[in-house]
Amino acid sequence: MTRWLESERLLATLLLAPAVLLLGLFIAYPFVMGVWLSLSNTSVGNVGEFVWFRNFVKAWNDSIFRTAFGNTFFYTFWATIFKLALGMWLALLLNRSFRGKRIVRATMLLPFIVPTVLSTFAWRWMFDPTFSVLNWLLYQTGFITTKLPFLSDGTYGMWCAIVVNTWRGMPFFALTLLAGLQTISPDLQEAASLDGANGWYRFWHVTWPLLKPVTVVVVVFSIIQTFSDFQLIYVLTGGGPANATHLLATYAYQIGIATGLLGEGAAISLFMLPVLFIVVWLQLRYVRRLEGA
Amino acid sequence: MQNPELDGHGVTSGVTRRRFIAGSAAVGMAATGIEGILAARRAPAFAQGTRLNILRWVDFIPACDIELKRQAPEASKALGAEVVFEFINGNDLQPRITAAMQSGAGPDIIQMLHNWPHLYQNGLVDVTDLGEWQGKDQGGYYAQSEAAAKDGKRWLALPHGIVGLQFAYRKSWFDEVGQTSWPKTLDELRQVGMKLKKKGHPIGQTLGHTFGDAPAWAYPLTWGFGGAEVDKPGKKVVLNSKETVEAVKFMQAFWKDACDEGGFAWDDTSNNRAFLSGEIAATLNGASIYIAAKRGQDKIKDEKGEPMVKDIQHGPIPNGPAGTWAYHVAFSHAVMKYGKNPKLAKDFLKWLHGKEQFGKWFLVADGFSVGSTKYWEQSPMWNTIDAPMRIYRQAAAASRMIGYAGPPSARATEVYSKYILTDMYAKACQGTKAEDAVKWAADELGKIYG
Numbered sequence: 202m203t204r205w206l207e208s209e210r211l212l213a214t215l216l217l218a219p220a221v222l223l224l225g226l227f228i229a230y231p232f233v234m235g236v237w238l239s240l241s242n243t244s245v246g247n248v249g250e251f252v253w254f255r256n257f258v259k260a261w262n263d264s265i266f267r268t269a270f271g272n273t274f275f276y277t278f279w280a281t282i283f284k285l286a287l288g289m290w291l292a293l294l295l296n297r298s299f300r301g302k303r304i305v306r307a308t309m310l311l312p313f314i315v316p317t318v319l320s321t322f323a324w325r326w327m328f329d330p331t332f333s334v335l336n337w338l339l340y341q342t343g344f345i346t347t348k349l350p351f352l353s354d355g356t357y358g359m360w361c362a363i364v365v366n367t368w369r370g371m372p373f374f375a376l377t378l379l380a381g382l383q384t385i386s387p388d389l390q391e392a393a394s395l396d397g398a399n400g401w402y403r404f405w406h407v408t409w410p411l412l413k414p415v416t417v418v419v420v421v422f423s424i425i426q427t428f429s430d431f432q433l434i435y436v437l438t439g440g441g442p443a444n445a446t447h448l449l450a451t452y453a454y455q456i457g458i459a460t461g462l463l464g465e466g467a468a469i470s471l472f473m474l475p476v477l478f479i480v481v482w483l484q485l486r487y488v489r490r491l492e493g494a
Numbered sequence: 495m496q497n498p499e500l501d502g503h504g505v506t507s508g509v510t511r512r513r514f515i516a517g518s519a520a521v522g523m524a525a526t527g528i529e530g531i532l533a534a535r536r537a538p539a540f541a542q543g544t545r546l547n548i549l550r551w552v553d554f555i556p557a558c559d560i561e562l563k564r565q566a567p568e569a570s571k572a573l574g575a576e577v578v579f580e581f582i583n584g585n586d587l588q589p590r591i592t593a594a595m596q597s598g599a600g601p602d603i604i605q606m607l608h609n610w611p612h613l614y615q616n617g618l619v620d621v622t623d624l625g626e627w628q629g630k631d632q633g634g635y636y637a638q639s640e641a642a643a644k645d646g647k648r649w650l651a652l653p654h655g656i657v658g659l660q661f662a663y664r665k666s667w668f669d670e671v672g673q674t675s676w677p678k679t680l681d682e683l684r685q686v687g688m689k690l691k692k693k694g695h696p697i698g699q700t701l702g703h704t705f706g707d708a709p710a711w712a713y714p715l716t717w718g719f720g721g722a723e724v725d726k727p728g729k730k731v732v733l734n735s736k737e738t739v740e741a742v743k744f745m746q747a748f749w750k751d752a753c754d755e756g757g758f759a760w761d762d763t764s765n766n767r768a769f770l771s772g773e774i775a776a777t778l779n780g781a782s783i784y785i786a787a788k789r790g791q792d793k794i795k796d797e798k799g800e801p802m803v804k805d806i807q808h809g810p811i812p813n814g815p816a817g818t819w820a821y822h823v824a825f826s827h828a829v830m831k832y833g834k835n836p837k838l839a840k841d842f843l844k845w846l847h848g849k850e851q852f853g854k855w856f857l858v859a860d861g862f863s864v865g866s867t868k869y870w871e872q873s874p875m876w877n878t879i880d881a882p883m884r885i886y887r888q889a890a891a892a893s894r895m896i897g898y899a900g901p902p903s904a905r906a907t908e909v910y911s912k913y914i915l916t917d918m919y920a921k922a923c924q925g926t927k928a929e930d931a932v933k934w935a936a937d938e939l940g941k942i943y944g
Contacts (some may be wrong), residue, residue: 213841245591245592245595245596245613245614245617246595246614246615246616246617247616259941262941263941264937264938265912266933270848291644329764329769330756330757330758330759330760330764331754331760331764331768331771332767332771339913348756349759350755350756351753351759352758352759353756353757353759353923354758355756355924358759438759439585439702439703439761440700440703441702441703441758441759441920442702442758442759442920442924443701443758443917443920443921443924447925454589454640455911455912456912457592458588458589458593459588459592460588460911461588461591461592461613461910462852462854462908462910463592463596466745475847
C-alpha cells in the first residue's frame with residue numbers, strides 16, 4: 202500500500218484524472234460528436250449515415266451560407282475595431298484622476314453585466330420598425346423626415362448589430378486595457394514629457410509598445426467571442442431581413458436546431474473552426490515570442 | 495363488523511359472480527382508452543407521482559391558456575396523474591422539439607403547428623386510433639387538418655384546432671378613401687392601399703422570419719397567381735414559373751405603394767401592436783386583433799376616442815388571377831416516442847379533445863381558434879358571436895397546405911422552416927429582380943426536393 206502511494210506515476214495519474222475526465226466530457230466529447238454529425242446526414246429523429254464531406258460541399262454551394270460567412274467576417278472585423286478604438290479611448294480617460302472615478306468605472310461595467318438577451322431586447326425596442334424611440338427622437342429634433350429602417354434593411358440591420366456588440370463589448374476592452382495602463386510606470390511618461398514629446402508621441406512611442414501584449418490578448422479573445430456570436434443576432438434580427446444579418450452561428454442554429462438537419466447544422470458551425478484555429482495559433486505564437494524575449 | 499358492501503364470497507353486494515366476471519372483462523377490454531377510466535369509475539392506477547407534461551405555444555388569446563390551466567387539475571383527477579402545461583413562444587417550439595427528440599427527454603406531448611408532424615414523424619407515437627375516433631366523433635376533418643397530421647393511413651398527431659387568418663381592417667379609413675367594401679381583387683387592394691399609405695395609414699404585412707403571419711401571406715399569394723412549389727406527385731419543383739414571377743412582381747409594387755416597409759423586421763406580434771395603436775389600416779392576421787380590441791375596449795380607442803373594436807372588420811385575401819386560397823394554420827398534439835407513458839398521454843388527448851373539454855376551450859377562443867373538424871361549425875356560439883367574427887366559421891375549408899401541389903411531406907416543412915418563400919418575396923421587395931428572386935427560391939427548393 203505504501204509502495205503504491207509512493208509511486209509518482211500513480212499519484213500523477215490520480216491527480217490528473219479529474220481534469221482529463223472533465224476535459225474529455227465537456228470539451229472532447231462534444232467536439233468529436235460535432236465532427237461526427239458534420240460528416241453524417243443525421244436529422245432530428247433519424248440516425249445518420251456517414252456521408253463524407255457532402256454537408257460541407259452543400260453548405261458552400263448555399264447562397265445563404267455564403268452570406269452568413271461573409272457577414273461573420275464583416276461583423277467581427279468592424280465590431281473589434283470599434284471596441285478596440287473606443288475601449289482604448291475610454292481606458293486612457295479612466296486612467297486619469299478625477300472626482301467620482303470609481304463610480305464611473307463601476308457604471309462602465311453595466312453593459313457587460315446585464316445579460317445579453319435582456320440588453321439586446323432593449324436595443325431591439327429602440328430600433329423597432331414602428332415604435333423606435335430613436336426614430337422619434339431624430340424626427341422630433343428635425344434630423345430626419347422619414348423613419349430610418351434600422352432593422353428592416355439588411356445593411357442598417359448589420360450596422361445596428363455592430364453598434365450593439367460594440368456597446369456590450371467595449372467595457373471588457375476598456376477595463377483590461379486600463380489594467381494594462383496601470384502597470385506602466387508614470388516615470389516613463391514623465392521622462393518622455395521632459396524630452397518634449399506631445400500626447401500623441403507619448404502614446405505611440407511609450408504607452409502603445411508597453412500595452413501591446415495586453416491588447417493582443419484582448420483582441421484575440423474578442424475575435425473568438427464575436428466570430429461565434431449568437432445571442433445578439435438571434436434576439437436583435439433573427440438573421441433577417443431575408444437572411445441579411447445571419448452569422449455562421451445563427452444560421453447553423455436555424456438549420457441544425459430549428460429545421461432539424463443536425464448534420465448540415467454541425468457542418469456550418471464547423472466552418473468557424475479553421476478561422477478560430479488560425480487566430481489562436483497566432484496568439485500562442487505571439488505569446489511564446491514574448492516569453493522568449 | 496362485517497363490511498356491508500361485501501357478501502360472504504367477497505363479491506360486491508348485488509352483483510352476481512357472472513355479472514362481475516363479464517363486467518371485469520369489459521373493463522379490461524376498454525381499459526386501453528378513456529372508456530376504461532369511465533367504466534371503472536375511478537382514475538386508472540398510474541404509478542404515484544406520474545406526471546404528464548404538455549408543451550404548447552403562448553396563445554395569442556391569453557384566456558385560452560388560462561382555460562387549459564383550469565382544466566389541468568380536472569384532467570389530473572380523471573387520469574390519476576399530474577397534468578402540467580408549459581407555454582413558450584411559438585418561434586421556440588421547433589428548437590425545443592429538436593432538443594427533446596435528440597436527448598430523448600422532454601414533454602410527453604408537444605403541440606405541432608403547420609405540417610411539422612411529417613418532419614418529426616420518426617419521433618412520434620402512432621395515434622391512428624385517436625385520429626380515427628376524433629374524425630368520426632366530430633363530423634370529419636377539414637382537409638387542412640388531415641394533411642397536417644396524417645401520413646397516408648397513419649395519424650402522426652391528433653388535430654386540435656385551426657387558426658384562421660383574415661385581413662383585419664379599419665372600416666372608417668377604408669371609407670374615407672372611397673372603398674366602402676373589402677377589395678375583391680389583389681389589384682384593388684393595392685389601389686386602396688396606395689391611397690391609405692398616402693394618408694399615413696399603410697397596410698401592414700410582415701416579411702420577416704415569423705412562424706405564422708409571413709407564411710400565411712407568402713404561400714396564398716403564390717397560389718393566387720397560379721404558382722406552386724412542386725408538381726402533384728411532389729417530385730418536380732415547379733416554383734420557377736411565369737405565375738410565381740407575376741406574384742412576386744405584384745408584391746414588389748404592393749410593398750412599395752401600399753405597405754409599411756418596416757414589415758421586413760416584424761414578428762408575429764408586431765402587426766397586432768401596430769394595428770391596435772392606429773399605425774396601420776389593415777393586416778393579415780388571426781382574429782386576435784379584434785378579440786384584443788373587444789376585450790380591452792376601455793383602453794383601445796380610435797382617434798375619435800371611440801372603442802376601436804367598432805371600426806374593425808375582417809376580409810379574406812382578395813382574388814388573384816388564379817383565384818383565392820388562404821393558408822390557415824393547423825395545430826395538433828403529438829405524443830412523443832421517448833415519453834414514458836404513451837398510453838397515459840393518449841388517454842389525456844382523448845380527454846382534452848373530447849367534445850366536452852374542447853367545447854369549453856373553443857368557446858373561450860371566441861373564434862380565434864376553430865375546430866379541426868366540421869362539427870364545430872354548428873356550435874351555437876356562431877349565432878351569438880359579433881358579425882365581423884362570422885367569417886371565421888367556415889374559413890378553414892378554404893385552405894391549402896404548404897408544399898402545394900404535392901402531398902404533405904417533411905420536405906415541405908423544411909422549405910417552410912427555412913423561410914424560403916417568405917425570403918423570396920423579401921428579397922424582391924428589397925431590390926432583387928423578381929425573376930432572380932424566384933430563381934433563387936426555386937434553386938433552394940431544388941436542393942431540398944432534389
